[in-house]
Amino acid sequence: MSPARALSAAALAALAIAPWVAARYQLSLLTDLLIYGLFALSLDLIMGYTGMVSFGHAAYFGLGAYASALVLIHFAPPVPVALLAGALLAGAVALPIGWFSTRATGIYFAMLTLAFAQLLYTVAYKWRDLTGGSDGIAGVPKTDLFWGGPSLASPRAFYFLVAACVVLSLVLCRAVVRSPFGRALQAIRENERRFTSLGRDPRPFKLAVFVIAAVFAGLAGALFAPFRGFASPEVMFWVFSGQGLMMVLMGGLGTLVGPILGAMVFILIQEVLSSYTEHWMIFTGAVFVLMVIFLPGGLVGTARRLRARA
Amino acid sequence: MVEQLLNALTLAGLLFLVSAGLSLVFGILRVVNFAHGVFYMLGAYLGFTTVALSGAFWPALVVVPLVVGTLGTLIESSTLRFIYRRPPLYQLLLTFGLALILEEGIRILYGPTAKGIDPPAYLEGAVRLGSLQYPRYRLFVVALGLVVAAAVWLFLRKTRAGLVIRAVAQNSEMADCLGADVARVRTLVFGAACALAGLGGVAAAPMTTAYLGMGIGVIVDAFVVVVIGGLGSIGGSMAGSLIVGAAQTWGAFYLPETAMVIMYAVMGAILIFRPWGLFGEPE
Numbered sequence: 346m347s348p349a350r351a352l353s354a355a356a357l358a359a360l361a362i363a364p365w366v367a368a369r370y371q372l373s374l375l376t377d378l379l380i381y382g383l384f385a386l387s388l389d390l391i392m393g394y395t396g397m398v399s400f401g402h403a404a405y406f407g408l409g410a411y412a413s414a415l416v417l418i419h420f421a422p423p424v425p426v427a428l429l430a431g432a433l434l435a436g437a438v439a440l441p442i443g444w445f446s447t448r449a450t451g452i453y454f455a456m457l458t459l460a461f462a463q464l465l466y467t468v469a470y471k472w473r474d475l476t477g478g479s480d481g482i483a484g485v486p487k488t489d490l491f492w493g494g495p496s497l498a499s500p501r502a503f504y505f506l507v508a509a510c511v512v513l514s515l516v517l518c519r520a521v522v523r524s525p526f527g528r529a530l531q532a533i534r535e536n537e538r539r540f541t542s543l544g545r546d547p548r549p550f551k552l553a554v555f556v557i558a559a560v561f562a563g564l565a566g567a568l569f570a571p572f573r574g575f576a577s578p579e580v581m582f583w584v585f586s587g588q589g590l591m592m593v594l595m596g597g598l599g600t601l602v603g604p605i606l607g608a609m610v611f612i613l614i615q616e617v618l619s620s621y622t623e624h625w626m627i628f629t630g631a632v633f634v635l636m637v638i639f640l641p642g643g644l645v646g647t648a649r650r651l652r653a654r655a
Numbered sequence: 656m657v658e659q660l661l662n663a664l665t666l667a668g669l670l671f672l673v674s675a676g677l678s679l680v681f682g683i684l685r686v687v688n689f690a691h692g693v694f695y696m697l698g699a700y701l702g703f704t705t706v707a708l709s710g711a712f713w714p715a716l717v718v719v720p721l722v723v724g725t726l727g728t729l730i731e732s733s734t735l736r737f738i739y740r741r742p743p744l745y746q747l748l749l750t751f752g753l754a755l756i757l758e759e760g761i762r763i764l765y766g767p768t769a770k771g772i773d774p775p776a777y778l779e780g781a782v783r784l785g786s787l788q789y790p791r792y793r794l795f796v797v798a799l800g801l802v803v804a805a806a807v808w809l810f811l812r813k814t815r816a817g818l819v820i821r822a823v824a825q826n827s828e829m830a831d832c833l834g835a836d837v838a839r840v841r842t843l844v845f846g847a848a849c850a851l852a853g854l855g856g857v858a859a860a861p862m863t864t865a866y867l868g869m870g871i872g873v874i875v876d877a878f879v880v881v882v883i884g885g886l887g888s889i890g891g892s893m894a895g896s897l898i899v900g901a902a903q904t905w906g907a908f909y910l911p912e913t914a915m916v917i918m919y920a921v922m923g924a925i926l927i928f929r930p931w932g933l934f935g936e937p938e
Contacts, residue, residue, distance in 0.1 A: 392744070396742070396744075398743075398744050398747060445923060445926070448926065448927075448930045449926065449930045449931075451743060452681070452687045452743060452747070452886065453882060453886075453930065453931065453932075455687070455747065456687070456878045456879075456881075456882050457882065457926070459875065459878060460875065460878065460879055460882070460919055460922060461919070463875050463915070464915060464916065464919045467915045467916070468916075583871065583875070587689075587751050590748055590751065591748070591751070591752075594748055598744075624759050624762065624763055626755050626756075626758070626759040627755070627756050627759035627760060627763070629755065630752045630753070630754075630755030630756035630759065631752075631756055633748075633751075633752040633755070634734060634749060634752035634753060634756065637738065637745055637748050637749045637752060638734065638737055638738060638749070641738075641741065641745060
């Protein structure tokens with residue numbers, strides 16, 4: 346067995362036994378970490394594999410959260426229906442925004458995605474009748490796995506749902522980046538001009554990956570709403586988009602697993618620091634600045650480099 | 656009508672002070688400075704301190720840009736300088752980290768409450784313009800924006816230093832070969848841009864007070880300005896500031912609930928025809 350395979354097997358085993366080992370609080374923290382991990386994973390598709398920096402990825406997480414919260418509150422269907430609704434709404438909104446934003450490249454793309462995300466944030470904030478404005482939507486129920494199926498209300502049951510979604514998403518994303526489509530994305534990242542001169546139009550590829558990433562971010566948001574029991578405009582705010590970028594970079598751009606780890610490390614740092622000081626942001630910012638300068642490969646990228654050298 | 660026009664010009668003046676620096680830094684350093692809005696916020700807070708210490712408003716207009724500009728040069732030469740060779744993503748992320756540090760630093764120093772500044776006595780009150788009463792201070796902000804715009808334009812077009820800066824913007828390697836000290840130009844331009852943002856913060860404070868979160872508010876607007884106008888172009892910043900100022904002012908007047916939407920709609924419409932902005936150049 347290769348070391349990579351052994352590591353993934355160990356990680357899967359750890360995920361499987363965690364609910365029996367972890368205390369209640371730890372299990373809820375782990376569920377949180379996995380949801381943020383899924384968000385960072387989705388961002389890595391566009392950022393790490395295609396080289397497009399989206400500064401508005403939180404919008405799709407937020408759309409997923411709102412869609413799932415509204416569907417669950419008004420119709421109380423099984424949770425997977427709400428997940429589907431969240432993922433689909435995020436993808437559907439990402440389509441026109443992506444069509445627009447991918448007309449621009451580089452920095453213009455980043456700014457356009459930021460502007461559209463702020464626009465969606467404003468809509469969520471102002472459309473009180475639908476979204477509850479700044480209060481958000483509270484009391485989102487955790488319903489069943491399917492009609493008449495087992496309840497997901499227990500922390501352990503919901504944890505397994507989240508873990509299954511994250512593992513499945515990781516497998517799917519891995520399949521995407523290893524497919525010919527994924528190779529094309531990486532070719533665009535490496536040299537868009539050459540890609541064009543080989544007779545291919547990069548825009549459909551960029552639009553497709555933008556929508557795919559939004560769908561997975563929407564799924565993460567759709568898990569978030571019933572898990573936390575609410576959806577509020579904060580999850581669409583630019584700060585969260587920025588944190589997503591930090592998670593991806595800390596874990597390692599273009600590694601898929603890295604961003605999940607990065608999200609976990611990021612939230613854990615925050616969790617530990619915030620128990621000592623309310624000004625944890627200043628330390629997170631400093632750690633991040635140092636990492637950008639000294640460890641551009643992130644945790645996974647640096648680990649791989651060290652192993653290659655050894 | 657005249658009142659709305661003056662409001663739009665006031666807003667445009669402030670937006671220009673912020674977006675000009677953003678655009679200049681992008682032109683010279685090829686970096687989108689996410690922390691730029693925080694320098695604006697820092698300017699407002701330092702303006703509050705200066706006014707509190709000196710008891711007068713005018714010193715703040717001089718001292719604050721100097722302090723913010725110096726801080727900018729220090730930050731550039733201690734962090735950004737090392738990563739110019741990396742893909743642009745890293746510089747954007749670095750400035751994002753810097754923004755977090757600065758924002759939280761200001762929160763620690765000044766606490767969560769907003770700080771108001773009084774405008775100087777002879778800029779208080781209103782001026783009579785025909786049938787209209789208009790706040791004197793806002794007219795001062797319009798004038799300040801115009802003066803700075805003219806000064807920046809003249810500096811870049813008519814002085815030797817401006818020539819070197821434009822050369823670095825056009826082709827930094829060639830400028831380097833011809834003997835320009837590119838590293839120094841970058842540091843000084845970054846500092847000057849921060850100073851402009853700080854000046855904008857001081858000018859804004861009597862109208863908006865200094866508050867946490869004003870940095871991000873202005874940076875998003877400034878991004879829209881430079882996207883409309885084209886990054887790296889001072890003329891573009893002027894045009895973009897006027898367009899965004901007008902869109903926000905008339906938007907807030909006629910359709911208060913959807914003012915933000917109008918700004919983005921205008922941006923979207925312009926980008927359909929010119930994805931690199933009105934005065935920018937295709938990458």
